[in-house]
Amino acid sequence: MHSETTVGDLSEKQILARIAERTGSADQALVGPGDDAAVLRVSGSLVATTDTLIEGPDFRSEWSDGYSLGWKSAAVNLSDVAAMGARPTALLVALAMPNATPIAYVERIADGLREACEQLAPGCAVVGGDLTQSDVLTVAVTALGDMGGRAPVLRSGARPGDTVALAGDMGVAARGLEILFDRFDGSAPDLSLLDDAERYAVERQLRPLPPVALGLAAADAGAHAMMDVSDGLALDATRLADASGVTLDLDSSLLGPDPRRALGGGEDHALLAVFAGDVPDGFRAIGRVLERAGDALLVDGAPFAGRAGWDPYRDWTGSSGSAGQ
Amino acid sequence: MHSETTVGDLSEKQILARIAERTGSADQALVGPGDDAAVLRVSGSLVATTDTLIEGPDFRSEWSDGYSLGWKSAAVNLSDVAAMGARPTALLVALAMPNATPIAYVERIADGLREACEQLAPGCAVVGGDLTQSDVLTVAVTALGDMGGRAPVLRSGARPGDTVALAGDMGVAARGLEILFDRFDGSAPDLSLLDDAERYAVERQLRPLPPVALGLAAADAGAHAMMDVSDGLALDATRLADASGVTLDLDSSLLGPDPRRALGGGEDHALLAVFAGDVPDGFRAIGRVLERAGDALLVDGAPFAGRAGWDPYRDWTGSSGSAGQ
Missing domain, CATH: 3.90.650.10 (PurM-like C-terminal domain)
Incomplete structure (x- = not known):
């Protein structure tokens, strides 16, 4: 941990500024973080999925540093977009954290989110999110993707002989x-x-x-x-x-x-x-x-x-x- | 409460089936719940926002029945989509719940989500989500909207004289x-x-x-x-x-x-x-x-x-x- 500063010491605006410095920008974003909602260009139909990681059932903070938590939160959602045959374009991240969470941990979550996108789905990045206080560290990510004119690949299309x-x-x-x-x-x-x-x-x-x-x-x-x-x-x-x-x-x-x-x-x-x-x-x-x-x-x-x-x-x-x- | 059955008594599949019965369908959904991701038609650029309600800071279960919690979770997100000048088209809902949560409470969350969409944004509905176990009841909603060819209305456009x-x-x-x-x-x-x-x-x-x-x-x-x-x-x-x-x-x-x-x-x-x-x-x-x-x-x-x-x-x-x- 690089700092003793916790999220409880900072205003929402200060925390968001620390995160925004690190999340990069999405190629298809017309409006990124900072307004009521993000706005994205979509060149085909849209894919949307959400998956949450919760301390305890989904991760343990003694095993997952912030970077790993951010990475995994992105990766599990990017995978669901990929499974439809779509290209991931954007993430929204709802972070719920105890006030005692070090801001350095939060910054590493942001680093992990960004680098997972860069490595697994170039052009995709966090375009918006939400911060809330909770006793249980929770990262709820929504991933969006673009079918780019393709038909979605469903679970239901397998045929005998395949x-x-x-x-x-x-x-x-x-x-x-x-x-x-x-x-x-x-x-x-x-x-x-x-x-x-x-x-x-x-x-x-x-x-x-x-x-x-x-x-x-x-x-x-x-x-x-x-x-x-x-x-x-x-x-x-x-x-x-x-x-x-x-x-x-x-x-x-x-x-x-x-x-x-x-x-x-x-x-x-x-x-x-x-x-x-x-x-x-x-x-x-x-x-x-x-x-x-x-x-x-x-x-x-x-x-x-x-x-x-x-x-x-x-x-x-x-x-x-x-x-x- | 209509039943003593809790979410801990049921499998994820059973809980999802109870919810899916109640959430209706979105006009622009090409693929709804049940696959890796939802697929939506988009007729213009896309608006996306997320907002989370957490028991304690955001609601108290003695004041908010499930219906009110579902309603509010939808409404606060629909409002952010509206504030860009867009029409809400779909919600994704990440529910994190203690095992002791009565399934009847969860069903009322689903009812509230559906009815808020029906009344505030007809044609919009839940198209996907995620269930997780947590000690803190948490509802993280992502709302999507369609600009329908309009330009987004940002916070930054006010001019003297307006x-x-x-x-x-x-x-x-x-x-x-x-x-x-x-x-x-x-x-x-x-x-x-x-x-x-x-x-x-x-x-x-x-x-x-x-x-x-x-x-x-x-x-x-x-x-x-x-x-x-x-x-x-x-x-x-x-x-x-x-x-x-x-x-x-x-x-x-x-x-x-x-x-x-x-x-x-x-x-x-x-x-x-x-x-x-x-x-x-x-x-x-x-x-x-x-x-x-x-x-x-x-x-x-x-x-x-x-x-x-x-x-x-x-x-x-x-x-x-x-x-x-």
């Missing part, structure tokens, strides 16, 4: 969370204690790298259906199968070194898509689409009996903050 | 809050104990009625500048004056029966606008725009010495939840 494909990590964020709980419960993670694979897993848990640009590529390649894999591949694949009225049969030999974690682990923010023909660069085939017959999800032709992802209302416990794998 | 005008209530929501603190601290408000004016004030505090349609009317009438009055007329008029580089001189005889409360009281969600010519129907003149000379805000030609609105980071205290007037 190839199921995935871009991004499988089970890595869940592995990272496991390491954080096992090795750093109650303390800041010391990455020097970890091997390369462990460090990568922890970094992906804290700062996911959704393959945002591949969402556009999938749309351009004619993906029949697509979605963001945030609650575990098994649960999300089941949702896509249900929305499409088909069965997905995944091949466990294509699910990496730990298929069970790949199927059950949440928060990877990979893209799951189905294609009639060739799978575009960046995606890898992991199964095929069958006529619906009984189960929505098969693995190697058999119903998947494992734990299928996580549901915040059933799985979360305040004491452990566990995002179960 | 007439300052206002549509909506002045100081009424603050009066309502005062009554709630004085008469119903810690209990549900019994409106039968109040006279008509008191009841109206409490109702406007709990369920504001921003003049959303008049935002479009002001834009069509050529308003030079406009903003939502949420933090008190004096503070918001000062902001408009600063953004425009002018001085606003308000006439206290045009500020209703209690000019001090009109100037200081927050949360009315009125529209403050300036016009070169006639003031359109629904607005009333309250002052004039002068060349900037010293103070941003004058009342009857003299610098305004009263308390100028409220700032959540300086004024709020956890124990009183006071939105100061």
Whole structure:
């Protein structure tokens, strides 16, 4: 922490000025922060999604520095825009913070938001937001995107015969969370204690790298259906199968070194898509689409009996903050 | 409360189904809730804004039933869209709730969101959202609007010689809050104990009625500048004056029966606008725009010495939840 100044020491205007210095500007913004609302150019239909990170169930401040929190808040939303086949153009950020939050932490949230946009979705930036006082640190982000004349890629378009494909990590964020709980419960993670694979897993848990640009590529390649894999591949694949009225049969030999974690682990923010023909660069085939017959999800032709992802209302416990794998 | 079932008893899918039954559909939605993101038709440039209500600083559940909370969450955001001269088209709602929240309360939030849209901005509805577990009940709404080919009405366009005008209530929501603190601290408000004016004030505090349609009317009438009055007329008029580089001189005889409360009281969600010519129907003149000379805000030609609105980071205290007037 670079300063003892907290948000409680500053006026809303002063806090907003500190944030605005750091958030950059969006290419399609006609009016940015500072008026009643932002105004954006839209060249096609608009995509809009919102996702909130809350201290406790979604992050812990001893593990997530402000930068990681800002990054993840942006990344999980950019991923949902990408999953429609759209280009992210703008974020709105509602920050609710205890008065004791150091302003330096807030500045790092802004840095993380900006750099996630720069790296994952160039041209996108924060265009507006809201500050509120709360006992629970909460970051609610809304991401907007532009279809640019494309048709949105829904969850419901998978057809028998399609190839199921995935871009991004499988089970890595869940592995990272496991390491954080096992090795750093109650303390800041010391990455020097970890091997390369462990460090990568922890970094992906804290700062996911959704393959945002591949969402556009999938749309351009004619993906029949697509979605963001945030609650575990098994649960999300089941949702896509249900929305499409088909069965997905995944091949466990294509699910990496730990298929069970790949199927059950949440928060990877990979893209799951189905294609009639060739799978575009960046995606890898992991199964095929069958006529619906009984189960929505098969693995190697058999119903998947494992734990299928996580549901915040059933799985979360305040004491452990566990995002179960 | 109609049921003892709480959100902790239900899965995310079940909660979302209960909400989706009640939120209606937006005229411009191409894809509504249920996919990774909503997709909207936009006929002009897009307006986007976000505002959060948090139990404690922004509402108290003993005063706000779910319906009022949903209504207010929508209304405060619709007002910001209107203040740009845009037509609201869609809301995204991020709900963070304790597990003990009755599902009936959540359903009433959804009812309030829907009915506020129906009454204040027909055609607008919830198109997406997010559910999270939190110890603090938090409703973060993002409102989207369509400029429909109009230019946005900014805060910065006021010119000397313009007439300052206002549509909506002045100081009424603050009066309502005062009554709630004085008469119903810690209990549900019994409106039968109040006279008509008191009841109206409490109702406007709990369920504001921003003049959303008049935002479009002001834009069509050529308003030079406009903003939502949420933090008190004096503070918001000062902001408009600063953004425009002018001085606003308000006439206290045009500020209703209690000019001090009109100037200081927050949360009315009125529209403050300036016009070169006639003031359109629904607005009333309250002052004039002068060349900037010293103070941003004058009342009857003299610098305004009263308390100028409220700032959540300086004024709020956890124990009183006071939105100061």
